[in-house]
Each structure stands twice: as structure tokens, then as C-alpha cells.
Amino acid sequence: MPDTLLFAMEATLNGLTAGVMYALVALGFVLIFKASGIFNFAQGVMALFAALTLVGFQSGQIPFSHLINAIFGTRLHHFGWNMPTLLAIPATVAVMILLAILIERFVLKHLINQEPIILFMATIGLAYLLEGVGDIMWGAEVKALDVGLPKGMSDTVDELTFNWFGYGFFIDRLELWAAGIAAVLVASLTIFSQYTKQGRALRAVADDHQAALSVGISLRFIWVLTWSIAGIVALVAGIMWGSKSGVQFSLSLIALKALPVLILGGFTSIPGAIIGGLIIGVGEKLFDFFMQPIIGGATENWFAYMLALVFLLFRPQGLFGERIIERV
Amino acid sequence: MTMTRLAATLAATMIAAGPALADTLHFPNLSYRTGPFAAGGIPFADGYADYFTLINERDGGIGGVPIRYTECETAYNTERGVECYQSIRGDSPLVIQPLSTGITYQLIPRTMEDGVPMHTMGYGRTSAVNGEVFNWTFNYPANYWDGASVIINYLLDENDGALEDKKIVLLYHNSAYGREPIPTLTRLSERLGFELLTIGVDSPGQEQGSQWLQIRRERPDYVVMWGWGVMNPTAIQEAANIRFPMENFIGVWWSGSQQDVLPVGEGAHGYKALAMHGTGTDYPIYEDLMNYVIEPGLYAGTGDEVGTVLYSRGMYAAMLAVEAAKTAQEIHGVANITPAMMRDGMANLEITEELMVELGLPNFGPAFSVACENHGGSGAAMIQQWDANAGEWNLITDWISPDRELIMEMVMEDSLAFAAENDMTPSCMN
Numbered sequence: 020m021p022d023t024l025l026f027a028m029e030a031t032l033n034g035l036t037a038g039v040m041y042a043l044v045a046l047g048f049v050l051i052f053k054a055s056g057i058f059n060f061a062q063g064v065m066a067l068f069a070a071l072t073l074v075g076f077q078s079g080q081i082p083f084s085h086l087i088n089a090i091f092g093t094r095l096h097h098f099g100w101n102m103p104t105l106l107a108i109p110a111t112v113a114v115m116i117l118l119a120i121l122i123e124r125f126v127l128k129h130l131i132n133q134e135p136i137i138l139f140m141a142t143i144g145l146a147y148l149l150e151g152v153g154d155i156m157w158g159a160e161v162k163a164l165d166v167g168l169p170k171g172m173s174d175t176v177d178e179l180t181f182n183w184f185g186y187g188f189f190i191d192r193l194e195l196w197a198a199g200i201a202a203v204l205v206a207s208l209t210i211f212s213q214y215t216k217q218g219r220a221l222r223a224v225a226d227d228h229q230a231a232l233s234v235g236i237s238l239r240f241i242w243v244l245t246w247s248i249a250g251i252v253a254l255v256a257g258i259m260w261g262s263k264s265g266v267q268f269s270l271s272l273i274a275l276k277a278l279p280v281l282i283l284g285g286f287t288s289i290p291g292a293i294i295g296g297l298i299i300g301v302g303e304k305l306f307d308f309f310m311q312p313i314i315g316g317a318t319e320n321w322f323a324y325m326l327a328l329v330f331l332l333f334r335p336q337g338l339f340g341e342r343i344i345e346r347v
Numbered sequence: 348m349t350m351t352r353l354a355a356t357l358a359a360t361m362i363a364a365g366p367a368l369a370d371t372l373h374f375p376n377l378s379y380r381t382g383p384f385a386a387g388g389i390p391f392a393d394g395y396a397d398y399f400t401l402i403n404e405r406d407g408g409i410g411g412v413p414i415r416y417t418e419c420e421t422a423y424n425t426e427r428g429v430e431c432y433q434s435i436r437g438d439s440p441l442v443i444q445p446l447s448t449g450i451t452y453q454l455i456p457r458t459m460e461d462g463v464p465m466h467t468m469g470y471g472r473t474s475a476v477n478g479e480v481f482n483w484t485f486n487y488p489a490n491y492w493d494g495a496s497v498i499i500n501y502l503l504d505e506n507d508g509a510l511e512d513k514k515i516v517l518l519y520h521n522s523a524y525g526r527e528p529i530p531t532l533t534r535l536s537e538r539l540g541f542e543l544l545t546i547g548v549d550s551p552g553q554e555q556g557s558q559w560l561q562i563r564r565e566r567p568d569y570v571v572m573w574g575w576g577v578m579n580p581t582a583i584q585e586a587a588n589i590r591f592p593m594e595n596f597i598g599v600w601w602s603g604s605q606q607d608v609l610p611v612g613e614g615a616h617g618y619k620a621l622a623m624h625g626t627g628t629d630y631p632i633y634e635d636l637m638n639y640v641i642e643p644g645l646y647a648g649t650g651d652e653v654g655t656v657l658y659s660r661g662m663y664a665a666m667l668a669v670e671a672a673k674t675a676q677e678i679h680g681v682a683n684i685t686p687a688m689m690r691d692g693m694a695n696l697e698i699t700e701e702l703m704v705e706l707g708l709p710n711f712g713p714a715f716s717v718a719c720e721n722h723g724g725s726g727a728a729m730i731q732q733w734d735a736n737a738g739e740w741n742l743i744t745d746w747i748s749p750d751r752e753l754i755m756e757m758v759m760e761d762s763l764a765f766a767a768e769n770d771m772t773p774s775c776m777n
Contacts, residue, residue, distance in 0.1 A: 037554065172590060267385075267577055268386065269551040272383055311546075
């Protein structure tokens with residue numbers, strides 16, 4: 020088999036796993052947009068906040084210690100113990116649920132019946148607030164995140180492909196795990212929305228707010244539920260991306276990777292987020308592989324947006340989004 | 348009536364505050380404690396601030412005049428950096444530390460016009476070495492082209508003086524900063540016969556899958572990195588993932604801090620980087636820092652980053668600023684110096700090993716002297732290697748000099764082109 024074809028196959032495989040990482044971020048956006056029509060600008064910062072909180076719990080860091088020290092002249096930093104990961108994750112989930120309650124109580128509740136652009140702007144404010152709170156609460160230094168997920172080259176894939184093609188493919192084990200976790204996440208979300216009372220209520224609100232309210236579904240409860248689930252998805256994305264390159268404030272920028280995915284997959288479709296992620300992942304890797312010798316590297320960021328732009332021209336609602344029909 | 352009283356009170360306050368501000372030496376810092384690059388900006392800013400605090404607390408300022416240290420937050424954003432400069436330019440800033448190559452490029456013409464000196468230590472526009480063109484910009488003790496040349500000289504040493512059959516990849520941050528070493532490495536590859544492959548990474552650099560697949564395919568002998576922020580740990584992690592020999596992976600001094608290796612854990616063991624100064628707390632100055640700054644609780648940050656690479660860099664930059672201010676006071680015979688006088692101090696700065704010992708920083712930085720023809724110092728740097736088990740950087744070489752002949756040739760080309768573009772006649776100011 021020609022080398023170019025083998026390398027292209029390897030790039031495709033890596034594109035698929037990278038795409039899953041993008042889809043993990045995009046999922047959080049979809050959940051909130053689907054249930055409330057809000058484009059949550061703060062989703063990337065939520066991933067950062069969740070990851071910071073997880074590392075903070077794991078390392079036994081005292082929240083707001085810098086602030087406490089500055090006010091009271093103390094030198095508190097750590098509780099002196101480390102929390103096991105299996106305990107730290109549920110504790111972080113609890114924090115994300117509390118965050119959802121606070122967002123509903125102090126932001127969303129006051130913006131019922133407002134234009135979507137107002138809600139969008141509120142999430143911009145929320146993003147800055149959350150970033151600042153995360154900084155004051157846990158500090159801005161880079162933190163290593165280890166939840167026990169394997170990292171590095173998969174020997175199994177390497178050996179298998181070497182036996183088949185005479186060339187071992189590289190796949191990061193962390194990204195393989197991310198693919199598995201994403202599959203479990205999507206399956207769980209599907210089961211939840213199809214077979215549970217709350218899930219059906221969530222779908223009802225997503226379909227028609229007024230009709231859902233008329234049958235006694237609490238909009239405020241659904242919003243808390245949606246933002247809680249989005250918070251948990253943000254935690255998963257934060258764990259996967261944080262395990263890759265540490266938890267630092269640039270983690271919030273992973274949201275930029277989700278936007279083209281959403282444009283492709285549609286803002287209201289969970290499978291769309293996955294498929295969109297895979298298309299972007301494979302597309303950017305193959306584009307870089309073939310075009311790098313001609314135009315140089317560093318194409319990944321702009322290529323995703325260019326692909327999304329082309330999609331917008333032909334299918335503005337995305338691959339799986341609801342078709343926009345406006346009657347005049 | 349109320350308004351008149353308010354105006355009178357305000358005027359009285361300003362008059363009362365006036366002499367207090369005038370009797371200080373203003374050292375501003377365009378810092379970034381927020382945003383995606385905050386993890387690198389904070390320790391630098393803390394080191395910079397803590398050294399000035401030490402000078403105020405221990406020595407009562409410079410030449411008896413207290414230091415007034417201010418910070419303006421740029422978030423490593425060029426536009427915000429320019430806004431910061433505009434807000435402080437009228438407040439007699441003695442030296443501007445832009446801490447960003449993008450901001451530096453924007454501020455070079457502005458500082459020239461305003462007569463405000465700027466120090467871009469190990470970053471910024473490399474050809475600012477030529478003080479005949481860039482009268483107000485200083486980039487001692489080393490610049491990017493020096494760094495690239497030092498790495499190649501180190502590799503020459505490692506390979507018995509020959510790199511003909513070697514393939515070297517430059518993995519760079521796709522920005523003005525990251526592209527700086529390309530001309531030097533290109534010339535060196537032509538001269539020394541090694542194959543150079545340049546691979547860009549878009550900012551911030553969290554996703555480098557394609558780049559490292561390409562590196563794996565190309566099988567280079569060495570990878571040189573010009574990264575910043577999250578690009579660094581991501582690249583080191585990816586290198587570990589593809590099992591690239593870590594001892595053949597060398598970063599510039601902005602890719603060689605604790606922030607870059609700690610998130611990777613064991614995988615970063617053996618990674619190398621340039622060091623333009625020493626690190627760790629094994630220097631006498633830390634005793635004074637402990638007594639006058641840390642123990643009394645006057646430190647700028649959390650206190651736990653003291654002695655780390657970027658904290659040391661901030662402290663070193665402040666030390667060079669203080670020494671330049673002392674030189675300016677000596678030259679002009681006044682304690683309360685102006686930005687123009689500070690420029691003279693910077694242009695005549697001489698750092699000797701004796702002085703470094705006196706300051707409590709023996710062999711911490713290279714000995715160098717500044718002149719109109721050379722605003723860039725010696726350009727020497729050391730190589731440090733990360734020991735993941737001990738969790739520390741170890742210096743593995745002595746000072747390595749760059750190929751200054753080649754670099755000065757390139758400096759002249761670039762700086763004279765700048766002078767021609769801007770209709771300037773190169774000349775020394777003193």
C-alpha cells in the first residue's frame with residue numbers, strides 16, 4: 020500500500036478521535052440550546068470551572084484561599100489531605116448542580132420572555148463572571164489533572180496496523196477512552212430523554228414552552244435540570260481536555276472548537292454534535308495532511324470555520340438541525 | 348456651591364498628591380494575570396513586583412527615591428497592551444515591559460515618538476539590537492535569534508561539530524513571536540547543512556494532533572520548540588505520546604518553565620530548554636527576599652512560586668531595570684531620573700559577575716555590557732533539563748554563546764530595512 024494512503028488513513032483515524040473530543044464540548048451547547056433556545060457562551064468556561072473544581076477537590080485545595088489570605092493575613096492553601104478521584108468527581112457534579120441552581124435563580128429567572136439575544140448576552144456575562152470566580156476560588160496556575168485515564172500511544176492499534184499494513188498507526192489512548200466515554204454519555208442522554216419522566220418533560224419544553232407550561236411542567240425546574248446536565252457534560256469535556264494538557268485558563272477556549280461542529284451538526288441535535296465533530300476532526304486532519312506541504316501547517320483552526328461557512332451556504336440549519344420555515 | 352467645594356477639594360488633593368508622585372521612580376508593568384496565558388504571566392509579574400518591593404524595603408528605593416510600581420492588565424492581548432501604554436505614557440514611566448512580542452511591535456514606534464525606553468528581555472523585535480535605529484528599545488541579555496543559534500551550537504557540540512545529515516523540526520507558535528527564529532534557523536541550515544522543517548501551531552495550541560503525526564512520519568533527529576502557554580505542555584505531552592526521545596526535544600526559554608512540564612508528569616522527564624538565567628532559590632538574594640518581602644507578607648502573589656523559572660525571570664528583569672536606573676542616576680547626577688535619563692542608563696548598562704555576586708545572584712545571568720551598536724547584551728544562554736522525579740530543572744551546560752557574526756549580519760539587514768521604511772537616519776543618541 021502506498022505510504023501516502025497509509026498516512027492518510029492514520030490521519031483519518033486520528034481525526035475521528037479528535038472529532039469526538041470536539042463533540043464532547045459541542046454536546047453541552049446542544050443540550051442547553053435544545054431545551055431553552057439559549058446559545059450558552061459560557062459552556063467553555065463551565066468546562067474550565069468544572070476541571071478547576073475537580074483538581075481543587077483532588078488536591079485538597081482550600082477554595083478562595085488567596086482571598087482569605089489577602090483579607091485576614093493568613094497562609095492557608097491546602098486542607099492537608101487529598102480526595103480520591105471517585106469522591107472528587109461526585110463532589111464536582113454537586114458543585115455543577117449548585118451552579119445550575121444559582122444560574123437559574125439569579126440570571127435566567129429574571130430573563131423569562133426576553134429575546135434570545137438578551138439571554139445570549141447574559142451568558143457572555145456569565146462566562147466572564149465564572150472565569151473570575153474560578154480564578155479567585157482556585158488560582159490561575161497550571162494544574163495537572165490525573166483521573167487515572169491512560170495516555171500515550173496505543174500499542175494494540177500500533178501492532179495491529181503494523182501486522183496488516185507494515186506501518187503502525189498512532190492513536191492516543193486518551194482519545195480512545197474519550198470516544199468510549201462519549202458513546203456512554205450519548206446513550207445515557209438518549210435513555211434519559213426517552214424513558215424518564217424528567218427527560219420527557221425536557222423534550223416537551225424543547226418542543227413548545229407554552230404547551231409544556233400548560234400541562235404543568237415547571238420551566239424553572241427544567242432549566243435547572245438542563246444546566247445541571249450541561250454542567251456534567253462540561254465536567255466530562257474538562258476532564259478529557261484537562262488530562263491532555265493540564266488545567267489552565269486557556270481550557271475555556273475549547274468552546275471555539277465546538278462552534279463549527281454545531282454549525283455542521285445543527286444546534287438542536289445530539290447525534291448532530293457527534294457527526295459534526297467527526298466531520299470537522301477528519302476534515303481538518305486530512306486537509307492539513309494534504310495541504311501542509313503546499314501552504315504550510317497551522318490550518319486546523321481556520322479550516323474548521325471555513326468548512327462550517329461552506330455548510331452554512333447550503334444548509335443553514337446544519338445536518339441534523341430543525342429546518343427553519345418562516346411563513347409570511 | 349457644592350460643585351465648587353468639590354472642585355476645590357479635588358484640586359487641593361491633587362496638589363497634595365503631586366509631590367508624592369513626583370518623588371518616586373515609576374516602574375510600570377504591562378502584566379497579564381488573566382486570560383489564557385495567565386499561568387505564565389502571573390509568576391513573571393510577581394517576580395518583577397517582589398524585587399521592587401525588596402529594593403524599597405531594604406534600600407529605601409533607588410538612590411533614596413522610592414519605587415512606585417504599577418500594573419496594567421493586558422491579558423496578553425495586543426490591543427489592550429497598547430491601551431495600557433496610552434494610559435501610562437504621561438505618568439513618567441521609566442521603562443516599559445510589554446511582555447509580549449505583539450505588543451512590542453506596536454509600541455516600538457510609539458515609544459520612539461514619546462521618548463520612553465522599552466525593555467524586551469528575550470522577546471520582541473530581534474533587530475532592536477541595533478541601537479542606532481532602535482534608540483529606545485533594548486533587548487538584552489538575549490534575543491530569539493541568539494536563542495536559535497545557541498540551540499544549534501549546543502547540537503553541534505552534541506554531534507561532534509557536524510549536523511550535515513540531521514533533520515531538525517521547528518515547532519512554532521503561529522504568531523509574530525513563534526516565527527522569529529525561522530530566518531536564523533534557515534540561514535544556519537544553509538550554512539551547516541542540516542535539513543530544517545518548520546511546523547506551525549495555531550494559538551493557543553491545545554490541539555496538535557496533525558503536527559505530531561507529521562513529526563512521527565518525518566522522524567526528525569531533533570525538535571526545537573518556540574511555544575508559549577498551553578502549546579508547551581500539549582507539545583511535550585504529544586512528544587511523550589509518540590515516544591519521541593525527550594532529550595532530543597529542546598524548547599526556547601519561553602517553553603522551559605514548571606508550567607510547561609508539570610502537567611505532563613513523568614512523560615516530560617528529560618525534556619530540555621534554553622535558560623537565559625538561573626532558577627531555584629539557591630542564591631543569596633533569596634535570604635533578603637525572605638526577610639524583607641516574603642516573611643512580612645509583602646509578596647505580590649501567593650509566595651509559592653518563588654524560585655520558579657518565570658518568577659526568576661521577572662525578578663531578573665526588575666534587577667536589570669534597577670541597575671539601569673542606578674547607572675542613569677550616576678550619569679546625570681540626580682536621583683529623580685526621567686525616562687530619557689533612564690534610557691541613557693540602559694544604553695550604558697554594564698553587568699559584571701562581580702556585580703551579580705554583590706547583588707546576591709552569582710552566575711545567575713551572563714556578564715554583558717550595552718552599547719549603542721549592541722542593545723542586545725551577550726546573547727549567551729544555558730541548557731536546562733527537566734528531572735521529573737525530583738521535580739526540578741537542572742542546568743546541564745555552562746553559558747553557550749550564539750553565532751553573533753551571523754546574527755549581527757541579520758540584525759543590520761532587518762534594522763536598516765526598518766529605518767528605510769520609516770525614513771530614518773540611523774544614529775546613536777549618546
